[in-house]
Amino acid sequence: MKKKVFSMIAARLLVMGVSLLIVSSAVFFATTMLPGDTAAILLGQAATPEAVEGLRKAMHLDDPALLRYGHWMLGMLTGDFGKSYANSMPIATLIGGRLANTLKLAAVTSMFSVPLSLVLGIAAAMMRGSLFDRIVTFCSIGLVSVPEFLVATTAVLIFSVYLGWFPALAFTNEIHSFGELLRVFAMPVIALTSVISAQMVRMTRAAVVETLSTPYAEMALLKGASWKRIVLRHALPNALGPIVNAMALSLSYLLGGVIIVETIFNYPGIAKLMVDAVATRDLPLIQTCAMIFCLGFLTLMAMADIIAILANPRLR
């Protein structure tokens, strides 16, 4: 049966590769279908037609779109992301440090949100229908159903403005110790954690509640096992797959959160870079950032699926 698991995982990875290809072509062609001539936009109003023509040649803008797509994909695969339109710096150097910043933010956020939402979700499912459960459910529904920027601004309002605990702005180059790291990261992390945890708590709770309603959980109840034993010994091991699956899925919500949170807190991450690039219409930069995000997103989704496959004992 091992073979079946392997082939399912391989199929899942294949799907991921195909999706990536489709996504890349969508990103490339959406950004090349810009109305107006890129070279003319770059050179501004005072450009002579000769200069525009020269730049078009230099940027290979006259080549057919499919050829440029091929070139671009090849560059992507070999780590050559091209040059930014705005300041003609190589994109790899622009992105390098910023990607690390964003990953740091994501890592610290998951460090807090995963245990938090596990505890809250499982506890809420155990005490289903209690006041605690209702409060947790209400809060998570509330957080899920408002935009990310609202959560972030509310967090700033509470923790920075009224309580004055944390600085509202982030400066990552001034970090020397773990304590300082926490202080600087506090606001973005609180905001992101609220956004993500709400999802995770809901999904974790649903997974445990579902296992608790299965016949074997009922059997354990009829057998006279204590509630704690039913949850911890019977339900939880079986809910583990769905829970980890839910975790990976909710982490993909990091993406939406990260775009807003980095903008609000002026955090020098890759999402902020991308939003700025959209404002200046810096296409190569947008394309690269979009691809990085899609890759991250697809990896998390594939991981969620693979975990679900591995956690299913019927396949082993």
Added chain:
Amino acid sequence: MTTTTLLAKRRRKLHIRFSAVGMLGLAVILFWAVVSIAAPWIIPHPVGTIVDYDYFGPVSSKFWMGTDYLGRDIFSRVLMGARYTVGISLAAVTISCTAGVLLGMIAAVSGGLLDGLLSRFLDALNTIPSQLFGLVVVAAVGSSIPVLILTMAVIFIPGAFRFSRALAVNINAMDFVTVARIRGEGVVYLVVSEILPNIMGPVLADLGLRFVFIVLLLSGLSFLGLGVQPPYADWGAMVRENLGGLAFGAPAVIFPCLAIASLTIGVNLLIDNLPKKIRDRSDA
């Protein structure tokens, strides 16, 4: 046969009871619906004109929600903003759900190659994160209201498709559909008269949830400055304009936020408290 279905229908109607919380959600939705239709006639001040010499003015009897960063009346702007937020989202959700549900039912009824191709293609589209999709499209073609509506409609078609296809596949396997098919009915009849009436409840509930997603996405884009463009402002754009007032808790930031939250939470409350019969007909 017709009398029995009529009876069943009537019985179902009688049994629909909204809980108090669900009624509250419904009331909030109706309130914003009325506001967005009647806004031009009920706003106390014109939205574009500067009515207060002070900026970020406090709540007063003249300006019910204070004034914004230019001294414009927030109350009037929130009322007018409802038009953009509710209107754009409603248009987008109508397009995406109509297209998604139709495609989903057709895929389920016809099966085979068409089903496979549609499913694969829309699944791939679904793997593009919605915010990213919005950002890239806005970067490419610029932001205008028709572009926003179409972009968001396209983003949420795969979800609607998946949902309705899953429901329709279940219905498709039932005897009355098989009977209709043996009778020689075409795809159009099967979709419109056999499948659609049986998945209508969950589809409408799903439409509500998708509406919330679209409101969230639209507000997020507007907040980033990539959604509704000045001089028009939806609620997300209003939060962005007045973000400078956040540091001292200006009502100009808080009220648009409350407006968004009330609408999205209202819809969620209504959907969550719908009678189980409407929500999960597929399980019944």
